[in-house]
Amino acid sequence: MRRRGQRTPDRIVAVGGGKGGVGKSVVASNLAIAMAQAGRRVVLLDADLGAANLHTLFGITRPARCLAGFLSRAQESLEEVRIHTAVPGLDLIPGAGAVPGVANPGWGRKQRLLRHIRSLDADVVVLDVGAGTSFDVVDLYNEADLRLVVMTPQLTSVQNAYAFTKAAVYRLLDRLAGERAQLGGSEVDRVEGRLRATEAADPALAARMRAALSGAGFRLVGNQTFEQKDGRVYHALSRMIFDFLSVQAPVMGWLWASRRIHDSVSGRIPHLLVAPGDPNEVTLRSIADALLREDVAALRAARAAKHPARERSGAAPETGKEALEILRAYMAQSERRPVDWTATLELEDTPVEVAVRDISSGGARIKSPVPLSRGQEAALVLDQVPGAPRLRIVVRNAREATWDYGVEFISEPVPTQDATRTAAEVDLLH
Structure with a gap:
């Protein structure tokens, strides 16, 4: 003081x-x-x-x-x-x-x-x-x-x-x-x-x-x-x-x-x-x-x-x-939740381990060891979520200097290995 x-x-x-x-x-x-x-x-x-x-x-x-x-x-x-x-x-x-x-x-x-x-x-x-x-x-x-x-x-x-x-x-x-x-x-x-x-x-x-x-x-x-x-x-x-x-x-x-x-x-x-x-x-x-x-x-x-x-x-x-209009779209999404997960990013059948920093029903922020480009589509497997849901994503924001990327979910998650969606998974995404 x-x-x-x-x-x-x-x-x-x-x-x-x-x-x-x-x-x-x-x-x-x-x-x-x-x-x-x-x-x-x-x-x-x-x-x-x-x-x-x-x-x-x-x-x-x-x-x-x-x-x-x-x-x-x-x-x-x-x-x-x-x-x-x-x-x-x-x-x-x-x-x-x-x-x-x-x-x-x-x-x-x-x-x-x-x-x-x-x-x-x-x-x-x-x-x-x-x-x-x-x-x-x-x-x-x-x-x-x-x-x-x-x-x-x-x-x-x-x-x-x-x-x-x-x-x-x-x-x-x-x-x-x-x-x-x-x-x-x-x-x-x-x-x-x-x-x-x-x-x-x-x-x-x-x-x-x-x-x-x-x-x-x-x-x-x-x-x-x-x-x-x-x-x-x-x-x-x-x-x-x-x-x-x-x-x-x-x-x-x-x-x-x-x-x-x-x-x-x-x-x-x-x-x-x-x-x-x-x-x-x-x-x-x-x-x-x-x-x-x-x-x-x-x-x-x-x-x-x-x-x-x-x-x-x-x-x-x-x-x-x-x-x-963009602001309205942001407001339509649920609040992001901060997380500290690892996930698998599937790029043309090549799996890459990424870090998930936060997530909502509309998208997530990830850190990737490989460069991604805005508009690029891929699949994101949330390995630490019960049922390991696999989500189609598109990169909306790319910050190459820090390897941070904002991704949007573009389809309903499809669980891998035919697993059923659990209550925890539904709560996470909605």
């Missing part, structure tokens, strides 16, 4: 999402409270430059100082803007509210803000960023070590969460590549293909890109969840992000739709302060604890290589129709 006077926060956590109304501020404020109550010195910064409201959630009607003063240089340091809250160990930097021009601060003011965020005297800084995919929003979000994407199980929210994550990934790669960045194209283009193209032209740059992606620190948090099966939606998005954007975005947990949370917002008292023992309190504290245990040093080391990039207008486009 840090002592006052030390610089650079131990960790920066950003809370974002593709659209407003999904509960980013509720998640950010309560996670900040949980980390402060765990003994950390926390600064919660309202980085929603166009619609700040965190101060309202803490019962503060009109803060004496806010981010607008810093951006206009009325205050020279963010330290001058932070105010104490009723929670010991938690300070708040209120947002700018409806101040003309603040929502678009410009390159210079944005860089000054980012520098001061990095020098805040705190153990943890939590950034509540705005909605949308503008560069101002995404650059604030990408400043963090751990990047939470908040969404609800509604299709429109999941769609926008994917678009937001894609914008953050592409902006990250764009800034590494600088003038060489060419990251436009179809919504369903895979980042892996672009990395391979970069490797052919500049292997060192491609290596830095892969390292940056490995340390990106994306995490998913569900909100306003009504049924247990809604969790499959969050896991479906996690799989799609991995397959198309080449980054891990595990699901940290989800909050249930709750009258208590609704009333806490209306009453201007954060949920954790009024609902002890509530299931959502348990989830929020679990997520906060996981964030505090993350190996941030490793993430920072992976992202260490940075190159300046010119500022450009616009941002990644919203998810198009084709990507939306």
